[in-house]
Amino acid sequence: MINRIQNSAEKTPILLFPTHYLGNFVLGLPWVLKVLSVRPEAPVVLDACFGPLARLILPEHSRLILYPRQEMAAGKPLSSRLSHYWRFLTSLRGTGSQVIVDLEGERFTGILARLSGCPIRIGPMMKRAGRFYTEIRDLNYRNHRFKAFGEIVSDFVDGELPATQLPFRVDQAAIDALRMLVPEWQTISLVAIHPGASVPYKLWSQAYFAGLVSQLQDSGYQVVWVGAGEMDAQIIRAIKQQIRTDETVNLCNRLSFSELMVLYQHCRFFVGSDSGPMHLAAATGAPVFALFGPSDEAIWAPLGEHSHPLRGTLCCADDCDAFHCRLDYRCMASLQPEAVMEAINDRLPPSSVETQ
Numbered sequence: 001m002i003n004r005i006q007n008s009a010e011k012t013p014i015l016l017f018p019t020h021y022l023g024n025f026v027l028g029l030p031w032v033l034k035v036l037s038v039r040p041e042a043p044v045v046l047d048a049c050f051g052p053l054a055r056l057i058l059p060e061h062s063r064l065i066l067y068p069r070q071e072m073a074a075g076k077p078l079s080s081r082l083s084h085y086w087r088f089l090t091s092l093r094g095t096g097s098q099v100i101v102d103l104e105g106e107r108f109t110g111i112l113a114r115l116s117g118c119p120i121r122i123g124p125m126m127k128r129a130g131r132f133y134t135e136i137r138d139l140n141y142r143n144h145r146f147k148a149f150g151e152i153v154s155d156f157v158d159g160e161l162p163a164t165q166l167p168f169r170v171d172q173a174a175i176d177a178l179r180m181l182v183p184e185w186q187t188i189s190l191v192a193i194h195p196g197a198s199v200p201y202k203l204w205s206q207a208y209f210a211g212l213v214s215q216l217q218d219s220g221y222q223v224v225w226v227g228a229g230e231m232d233a234q235i236i237r238a239i240k241q242q243i244r245t246d247e248t249v250n251l252c253n254r255l256s257f258s259e260l261m262v263l264y265q266h267c268r269f270f271v272g273s274d275s276g277p278m279h280l281a282a283a284t285g286a287p288v289f290a291l292f293g294p295s296d297e298a299i300w301a302p303l304g305e306h307s308h309p310l311r312g313t314l315c316c317a318d319d320c321d322a323f324h325c326r327l328d329y330r331c332m333a334s335l336q337p338e339a340v341m342e343a344i345n346d347r348l349p350p351s352s353v354e355t356q
Helices: 002-008 022-038 047-053 078-093 107-115 145-152 172-181 206-218 228-239 257-266 275-281 337-347 350-354
Strands: 013-017 044-047 064-067 099-102 120-124 134-135 192-194 221-224 269-273 288-291 306-309
Touching: 002 350, 013 107, 013 288, 022 044, 022 047, 022 145, 022 275, 044 047, 047 064, 047 257, 078 107, 099 350, 107 120, 120 145, 172 257, 192 206, 192 257, 192 275, 206 228, 206 288, 206 337, 257 275, 269 275, 269 337, 275 288, 288 337, 306 337
Parallel strands: 013 044, 013 099, 044 064, 099 120, 120 134, 192 221, 192 269, 269 288, 288 306
Antiparallel strands: none
């Protein structure tokens, strides 16, 4: 395959990666960076909502093409949706690339690959993949999703795994903004907690979060809530009402990506369920305590040496899956706040505990 690319008139691939899942975006981004390290001119197609985050990580002169998902949402005027879609396709086809690599592998990205005009289209095995791609890759999705992203771009990189800690760039404005929100943030022991998740089966009990926060506060930590969207905001409000003495700081829907990076880089650790903010925290190098239930940590565990997936003491039935459980997801319910607190005390470096 690599010889075929080298003989093409255009040797640089388009990296088609317009995922709207933050977790997928974070897990795939190290491979995007690895391709750009050898092919810096490669166009990268991303969801517009992640444009600001990508600009904190990708090389400053990277060629981004933003997929206008929100502008094409149902409810928008049809003429406006068609106009945005046409402008996007014009940018995609105007790259002049002969090769496109679909990292996402969704039906809509398969269609985009076909509409790109590229004669060489590489994508993963899926239903009717032959309609979209000229080169089909049967990826091993039983391994960690990070490795699956590596498989799809393997023709363009060497065999060495890229660093999973991402090179975020933060500016003084973000530091100043966080100082305004949490004036003593550099002298206190911050803990970032995200209690939300993209689907209900990943959620840890609100009462458990309240109990854990009480224990953290008793140990001298300052808890800071992070999240985005109304669902996260509702969950945080409900938990705060259950905390016996609430001294937490609620930054849900108040942080830019840059400000969130500053917070993660300076917090003692992060606690949260399997979610995009959890993967983002791990990508900053922050210690992460990830609360797992139905999700398979062999595929979705946070990356990095300071990441710690935690599970309950009870297993679910063999026929349980992410969307149905006749045992009421006891794998998650049996993970008690005391067990999480014990894991934090056991696994944090001694120097971190001694400074509390």
